Amino acid sequence: MSEQLRESMSAAMDEEADAFELRRVLDEAKENGELREQWHRFHIMRDLMQNPDLRYSNQLRENIKRALQEPQLEGEAEEELILALAPLTTPPQRKKWLARVGGTAVAAGVAMLVIVNGGVFDVNESPEFAQAQFETPTLGATQNLAAAPVLYQQATELDKQRQNALMLRHIQQRAMNQASMTSFVKLATFDTATTAPTVSDDKARR
Amino acid sequence: MIRRVDKLFRVSTLRQCGSWLLATILIAGTLIHMPVWADDHGRETNPDDSNTQHDQKAAATLLQEMNAAFGQLNYDGIFSYLNGNQLTTLRVVHKLIDGQQRERLVHLNGAPREIVRSGEGVSRIVMPGDDLLALEESIPAGPFTRAFVPDFERMADTYTVGKFGQGRIAGRMATRIAVQPQDHHRYGYRLWLDQQTSLLLRSELVDQGGSRLEIFMFNQLRLGDEVEDSALTPATAKDSQISHLTLAPAMAAKAVELVTEQSQWAAGWLPPGFAMAAADNRQKPGSGLPVSSLMYSDGLAAFSIFIEPMPTYGAASMVSQNGATVAVTHTVSGQLKGDDVHFLVTLVGDIPVSTARQIAASVYRETTP
Numbered sequence: 409m410s411e412q413l414r415e416s417m418s419a420a421m422d423e424e425a426d427a428f429e430l431r432r433v434l435d436e437a438k439e440n441g442e443l444r445e446q447w448h449r450f451h452i453m454r455d456l457m458q459n460p461d462l463r464y465s466n467q468l469r470e471n472i473k474r475a476l477q478e479p480q481l482e483g484e485a486e487e488e489l490i491l492a493l494a495p496l497t498t499p500p501q502r503k504k505w506l507a508r509v510g511g512t513a514v515a516a517g518v519a520m521l522v523i524v525n526g527g528v529f530d531v532n533e534s535p536e537f538a539q540a541q542f543e544t545p546t547l548g549a550t551q552n553l554a555a556a557p558v559l560y561q562q563a564t565e566l567d568k569q570r571q572n573a574l575m576l577r578h579i580q581q582r583a584m585n586q587a588s589m590t591s592f593v594k595l596a597t598f599d600t601a602t603t604a605p606t607v608s609d610d611k612a613r614r
Numbered sequence: 615m616i617r618r619v620d621k622l623f624r625v626s627t628l629r630q631c632g633s634w635l636l637a638t639i640l641i642a643g644t645l646i647h648m649p650v651w652a653d654d655h656g657r658e659t660n661p662d663d664s665n666t667q668h669d670q671k672a673a674a675t676l677l678q679e680m681n682a683a684f685g686q687l688n689y690d691g692i693f694s695y696l697n698g699n700q701l702t703t704l705r706v707v708h709k710l711i712d713g714q715q716r717e718r719l720v721h722l723n724g725a726p727r728e729i730v731r732s733g734e735g736v737s738r739i740v741m742p743g744d745d746l747l748a749l750e751e752s753i754p755a756g757p758f759t760r761a762f763v764p765d766f767e768r769m770a771d772t773y774t775v776g777k778f779g780q781g782r783i784a785g786r787m788a789t790r791i792a793v794q795p796q797d798h799h800r801y802g803y804r805l806w807l808d809q810q811t812s813l814l815l816r817s818e819l820v821d822q823g824g825s826r827l828e829i830f831m832f833n834q835l836r837l838g839d840e841v842e843d844s845a846l847t848p849a850t851a852k853d854s855q856i857s858h859l860t861l862a863p864a865m866a867a868k869a870v871e872l873v874t875e876q877s878q879w880a881a882g883w884l885p886p887g888f889a890m891a892a893a894d895n896r897q898k899p900g901s902g903l904p905v906s907s908l909m910y911s912d913g914l915a916a917f918s919i920f921i922e923p924m925p926t927y928g929a930a931s932m933v934s935q936n937g938a939t940v941a942v943t944h945t946v947s948g949q950l951k952g953d954d955v956h957f958l959v960t961l962v963g964d965i966p967v968s969t970a971r972q973i974a975a976s977v978y979r980e981t982t983p
Contacts, residue, residue, distance in 0.1 A: 563930040571934055571941045571960060573749050578918040578962040579939070581909065584736065584859055592729045593695050593830065594939070595738070596721045597702045600745035 572600060676789060677775065679812035680805070684708075685715055687813055690845055691784070691835035692722075697828050697937035707845040718846050728848045736859040739848055747855065772796055772887035772912055781806055783815035784832040793914075798822050799885030799969040800915045801938060811837065819938050821966065827938040879906050879921050882976035885969055887912040898922070917963020917970065919977055921946075924956035933971070938964040942974045 413436060420433050576598055583591045688709045695702050705720040717731040725746070728739040740746055778790045788806035795802050806816035816831040880890075892909040908919040924945060934941045943960040961974040 563932045566927075567930040567932060567943070568934070569749065570929070570958075571932065571943055571962075574918075574920045574960050575934070575936070575939060575941050575962050576746070576749055577907075577920070580859060581918065582916055592717075592719050592731070592736075593704065594697070596704060596719050596727050596729050597695060597697065597700070598746060599700060599724070600749050 676791060676807050676812055680807050680814055683811050683813040686710060687811055688841040689835060689837050690841040691832045693830060693832045695830050709841055709846060716846050718848060730848050737856050739854050739856050742853050742855060784835045786815060788815050800965055879908060879977060879979050881973050882978050915965055917961055917965055920960045922958050924958055929958055940967050940970045942970045944974055
């Protein structure tokens with residue numbers, strides 16, 4: 409993998425990549441298995457450091473911390489990390505790991521699904537979908553999605569309004585069931601203007 | 615100095631306390647390894663002194679009494695409500711008249727709103743131009759499902775309760791109670807109960823890091839005969855708009871079970887103690903598009919999951935948070951019977967973001983045979 413591509417991927421991870429760089433990374437990832445694995449490892453590392461709920465070994469966390477804190481060991485540390493993360497990135501072992509965490513960390517912690525302008529980059533598979541024979545789109549399916557609805561990275565006012573409306577519905581439902589003074593407080597104070605400190609899902613992962 | 619709570623007792627005794635949590639819980643708090651409080655004078659509460667077995671049982675009794683106090687006492691008070699970074703002031707009037715609960719909640723800041731309750735009937739009064747009206751028109755209408763069937767067997771496995779000293783709220787002495795979850799998938803509560811009447815005077819909801827997400831606190835309170843019937847009359851103004859919220863008729867337990875079983879959607883993973891409490895399918899006003907909803911509860915915390923077809927103009931995957939209430943939206947996409955299908959899954963509830971994301975990500979559609 410070229411250094412430039414690696415930098416572009418890093419920038420994409422940090423949301424510092426411009427549209428061209430992001431497009432380039434995604435296009436390259438379709439053809440480059442090494443890049444996909446690297447991308448996957450980066451997300452595991454990031455989620456691991458930012459989400460204490462994920463159940464990894466403390467040693468793995470320490471290795472990642474060391475890699476981040478000691479730049480001079482970057483090459484060596486990265487190799488160690490690749491080895492350490494390998495069981496999580498090859499399908500059979502990954503399935504085992506997913507089973508260990510209850511099959512839940514799929515999209516929550518590790519899986520990365522980016523759809524930009526109809527392009528799909530999916531590096532994981534949900535066991536739940538597999539059980540339900542309800543398949544998650546894969547890279548191979550991108551050409552079929554040209555006319556499909558688009559999952560945008562930027563929330564629009566319409567998106568915020570939709571989410572607010574569902575938030576209101578939940579609050580009403582709960583208030584009606586609890587039927588007490590405290591349960592109605594949220595309904596009385598629901599502020600449509602301030603209920604949307606919304607961030608995109610990808611930003612929220614950070 | 616932060617100390618750990620060592621002696622908390624299981625909530626098993628709460629199984630008898632009916633729906634005490636119905637009254638409590640919107641607001642309040644503690645968490646796993648909840649720090650012991652300093653008391654209201656800044657002194658640290660010693661759990662060894664306050665958590666004797668006797669006191670623990672007394673805490674459970676107090677919670678039962680708190681539930682009763684909410685429904686049976688007459689009170690008229692002004693309270694503050696902090697939700698995230700939004701601080702508001704409200705007035706509540708509650709009175710038992712001819713055996714029926716009458717209640718009036720008045721929003722004293724911002725948009726004039728009132729909620730008036732008479733028994734199970736609830737009316738909401740707003741002024742024209744209130745954005746709440748427009749927002750409400752975009753969600754499925756109709757009666758609300760009776761969704762909270764308390765299951766104290768489950769709750770006993772997920773929360774513990776402790777009694778922690780005393781404090782002073784609105785000029786009244788209060789006993790402090792902590793309701794503490796046993797994992798990081800739900801929030802905990804701190805409660806201040808009036809020592810004379812067991813009425814809830816203050817509650818806090820606190821996240822795992824000890825941050826208070828919501829605070830409810832009386833500033834002024836009148837009790838008993840001081841509360842006048844006239845205080846229950848809503849201050850309707852010209853052009854004010856009244857909407858009525860209703861609950862669906864009670865369903866037999868077996869009917870509820872049947873509805874939830876028939877739902878095509880389900881969460882593939884849930885935190886311990888959570889179970890589906892209700893499910894329904896409705897149509898969105900205007901578009902007529904179907905919206906499936908699922909509600910889950912552990913007997914205390916609750917969240918809803920809404921599933922709707924992806925709009926043709928697309929949508930964003932996003933996370934919002936307002937105080938303790940989080941909303942997570944993402945897509946479920948794939949192939950079904952040879953066709954590309956896309957759905958939006960939105961989870962809303964008072965649970966930690968990480969947990970909400972995990973649950974939302976596990977939502978799947980069951981294939982029909």
